[in-house]
Amino acid sequence: MKQDGNTQGAVAPRDGFSSRFGVFAATLGSAVGLGNLWKVPYMTGANGGAAFLLVYLLATLLIGLPVMMAELSMGRKSRANAITTLQKLSPSQAPWWLVGVLGMLAAFLILAFYSEVAAWIFAYIAKAISGRAISSDPAVTGAELAALIGDPMQSLLWQWLVLGLIGGILMFGVTKGIEAVAKRLMPLLFVLLVVLCAVSLTLDEAGAGLAFLFKPDLSELTTASVLAAMGLAFFKLSVGMGTMMTYGSYFKADQDIPLTAFRVMCADITVSLLAGIAIFPAVFTFGFVPEAGPSLVFITLPAVFSQLPFGQVLMVAFFVLAAVAATGALLSLLEVPIAILHERLHISRPRATLITLGLLALPAAAAALSQNLLSELQVAGMTLFTLFDYLSSNIVLPLGGILIAIFVGWRWGWPAFSDAISNGGELRNLRLARVVFTLLKYLTPILILLVMASGLGVFQSGA
Numbered sequence: 001m002k003q004d005g006n007t008q009g010a011v012a013p014r015d016g017f018s019s020r021f022g023v024f025a026a027t028l029g030s031a032v033g034l035g036n037l038w039k040v041p042y043m044t045g046a047n048g049g050a051a052f053l054l055v056y057l058l059a060t061l062l063i064g065l066p067v068m069m070a071e072l073s074m075g076r077k078s079r080a081n082a083i084t085t086l087q088k089l090s091p092s093q094a095p096w097w098l099v100g101v102l103g104m105l106a107a108f109l110i111l112a113f114y115s116e117v118a119a120w121i122f123a124y125i126a127k128a129i130s131g132r133a134i135s136s137d138p139a140v141t142g143a144e145l146a147a148l149i150g151d152p153m154q155s156l157l158w159q160w161l162v163l164g165l166i167g168g169i170l171m172f173g174v175t176k177g178i179e180a181v182a183k184r185l186m187p188l189l190f191v192l193l194v195v196l197c198a199v200s201l202t203l204d205e206a207g208a209g210l211a212f213l214f215k216p217d218l219s220e221l222t223t224a225s226v227l228a229a230m231g232l233a234f235f236k237l238s239v240g241m242g243t244m245m246t247y248g249s250y251f252k253a254d255q256d257i258p259l260t261a262f263r264v265m266c267a268d269i270t271v272s273l274l275a276g277i278a279i280f281p282a283v284f285t286f287g288f289v290p291e292a293g294p295s296l297v298f299i300t301l302p303a304v305f306s307q308l309p310f311g312q313v314l315m316v317a318f319f320v321l322a323a324v325a326a327t328g329a330l331l332s333l334l335e336v337p338i339a340i341l342h343e344r345l346h347i348s349r350p351r352a353t354l355i356t357l358g359l360l361a362l363p364a365a366a367a368a369l370s371q372n373l374l375s376e377l378q379v380a381g382m383t384l385f386t387l388f389d390y391l392s393s394n395i396v397l398p399l400g401g402i403l404i405a406i407f408v409g410w411r412w413g414w415p416a417f418s419d420a421i422s423n424g425g426e427l428r429n430l431r432l433a434r435v436v437f438t439l440l441k442y443l444t445p446i447l448i449l450l451v452m453a454s455g456l457g458v459f460q461s462g463a
């Protein structure tokens, strides 16, 4: 077996994923998270259904997947954090490392609101245990969520409970522990989702829910919703900010990157579609509205559970598993700044973790309080929570995607890229590598730029 060439200057033997399945589980653990259970359903609902889902799938295939392969191969080649990766691989003096800095900023932006949604998930475990919030009446489930979100103390407490937990895991460096847990619990989440889908499909208005999800009406699309769908593709695959670079740096030298990326994408899409099938039939049956926004799953899923034998037990199980999914994604988000601080400033991982959490305190509190105390504080008509969500997915991640694609296509170049993605010529995948490289060099940056420009209203005259 070949040793990876890039070990010069290494301080200590680097930590890494141990087995092929471990690599797959960890990468999937980053991709699958609240995005599938919360963001895809609420955005699909808010943007008119199937047509939005279709654009999201196209963006995943044409943009998200190539960028994911680019990031993974860059990270594995450099064996370093996001900033150092760009520095090491760039043949010129140009400040490409700034892409890593941008990624670190994106991590904080996403962590701020993501940790708050994770807080709702954890709080819902408690609610499910106490039997509150289970009802098929929109008024009841809606009020239950509003009581949680509207309370500053509760919002902050749950958020810091979550962050403390994740920080603790990272600090003790038991990534292997969480990896092992995720490996066992993820299949359970899958099974539970299938059960929920089966129940949902028996509801009276299941047909309407499925039609909403799968019968595209292209007139529902706007330039803004196309941008949102592309942003969602970045967010879902955890690309555009160096997460996959960082994880790629832990990959084994003989891991098949294109195959791993493809499998992660397929599994990720499957989980999202299952979540949609579990939710939308209930939306139409019980008189919820698909446009409810971020609160959608928290008010509709309890209605599905209320129709089930042992609904309360299953609801507890569901939110526990959702918490596990959120944990894997949160770990990968935090890993970006932690790896940067740890490797570049030569500080220990526990310290790097504490500093990262300290830096996160302000933006995270801002996101939590923007739903109550700070709800008047709006930028461009958005609360801070919505603003962080919007900015990260619609601007920062696509921008990172453009820069990564340009870097690979025009700086890193074909010989280095093909060498990295074929494991030094061991995999006979040059044709596939060609396609991915061509996409990255020409189509990906232009497509992202066009979607961003139109979504942000650049082509509209006037305002």
Ligand code: TRP
Pocket: 030, 031, 032, 033, 034, 035, 036, 110, 234, 235, 236, 237, 238, 239, 240, 241, 243, 329, 330, 332, 333
């Ligand atoms: N993909 C995760 C989800 O869907 C969220 C996530 C984890 C993420 N790491 C990321 C999003 C990096 C963007 C960038 O829940």
